[in-house]
Amino acid sequence: MRTLVPVYYPSFRCIASACRHTCCAGWEIGVDEFSRERYLEYSGPLRGELKEWMRDDGEGGWVFRLREDGRCPFLREDGLCRIILEMGEGALCDICADHPRWRNFFSDREEMGLGLTCEEAARVVLNEKRKAVMITLSDDGEEEPLSGDEEAFFAFRDRALGILWDREIPLARRLEKLEEEGLALRTGEVSRWRERLLSLERLDENWAAALEKTESPGENAGEAGEKDLPLEQAAVYFVMRHLSAALExxxxxxxxxxxxxxxxxxxxxxxxxxxxxxxxxxxxxxxxSDENVPAILEWIRADEEAGAH
Ligand code: SF4
Structure with a gap:
């Protein structure tokens, strides 16, 4: 099995205390079974707190409860993690050690990338100048053949990526080509989506204010711009991260x-x-968001069935 990553992946390092939007706040942190056992056996200074803050998640797993201010109880005011400081980086539970990585699995490979929800990952992904091709991070030499569905999927995705990487034409045209060539259903102008997006669950009220201000592109919308390169990186990221679930x-x-x-x-x-x-x-x-992506996919499908575009 090979593990493939985008070409920019090795540049990423968590910026920890310098991070303005730490991932150690805002959501309960799942504790895997191996980490839970290690925390229960641990006898150092955090022993009492580790036991105190872990709780049953009601679905057969365990989480760290958050403090009243929504932060992980082990996150210091300076942004450093007390578990790392007391027990070492290897003591982090899987979800903390793994974030912001995402993974997709196929018969012959695992694909891994960096999630844009992390501010440092977003900076690394969008600042990359090279085409975000996948490179091999590791290979254990054992390979299973691809299924027929997987082969068809990769052929489809290669066509989509080929269009997105065509830097001879403006990014806006590349997105249109995905629709014209039948690879993407039509979604119309962004402004049409404002009310729908505003109806979705949200974390930050600034998001609603930002959506209120989104407008349809002006008359130069089809021309290449200085943001074409980061937008290409974003589009390729969205394809790489979200397309493979179509196999299910x-x-x-x-x-x-x-x-x-x-x-x-x-x-x-x-x-x-x-x-x-x-x-x-x-x-x-x-x-x-586990709720928002399915809701948008449902709207896209409903629009197609209604012949909305
Ligand atoms: S969001 Fe990214 S940079 Fe910030 S603490 Fe989490 S992994 Fe590190």
């Missing part, structure tokens, strides 16, 4: 449309300000 649900053109829609939304948001910060917010609000 069959929604390959809907998922490609999701990548197009999110890229157009990011373009509309990033007219002002730092595009990496907008990508972080968009990712946290939409693509890291």
């Amino acid at each position: 649900d069959g929604l390959v053109r809907e998922r490609c449309a999701l990548a197009v829609l999110l890229t157009r939304l990011l373009r509309a948001l990033a007219r002002d300000g730092d595009i990496a910060e907008w990508a972080r917010m968009l990712s946290s609000e939409i693509e890291y």
Whole structure:
């Protein structure tokens, strides 16, 4: 089995105390069984607190409860982790050690990338100048053949990536080509989506204010711009991260449309300000939500059935 990562992956390092949007706050932190046992056996200074803050999640697993202010109880005010400081980096539970990585599994490979919800990952992904091709991180020499469905999937995805990497034409045209060539269902102008997106669950009220200001592209929308390169990186990221679930649900053109829609939304948001910060917010609000992605896929499908575009 090979593990493949985008070419920018080795550049990523968590910036810990320098992070303005730490991932150690805002959601309960799942504790895997191996880590739980290690925490229960541990006899150092954090012993009492580790036991005190772990609780049953009601679904057969364990989590660290959050403090009243929504932060992990082991996160210090300076942004450093007390578990790392007291017990070493190897003592982190899987979810903390792994974040912000995402993984997709196929018969012959694991694909891994960096989630845009992490501000440093967003900076690394969107600042990359090279095409975000996959490189081999490790290979144990054992390979299973691809299934027929997987072969068809990779052929589809290669076509989509080929269009997104065509730097001879503006990014806006590349997104249109995905629709014209039938790889992505049509989603129309971003402004059409404002009310729908505002109806979704959200983490940060600033997100609602940002959505209120999104407008349809102006008359120069089809021309290449300085944001084409980071937008290409974002579009490729959305395709790589979200398309493979189509092997389970069959929604390959809907998922490609999701990548197009999110890229157009990011373009509309990033007219002002730092595009990496907008990508972080968009990712946290939409693509890291177990509810919001299915809701958008459902709207895309319903629009197609209604012939809305
Ligand atoms: S969000 Fe990213 S940079 Fe910030 S603490 Fe988490 S992994 Fe580190």
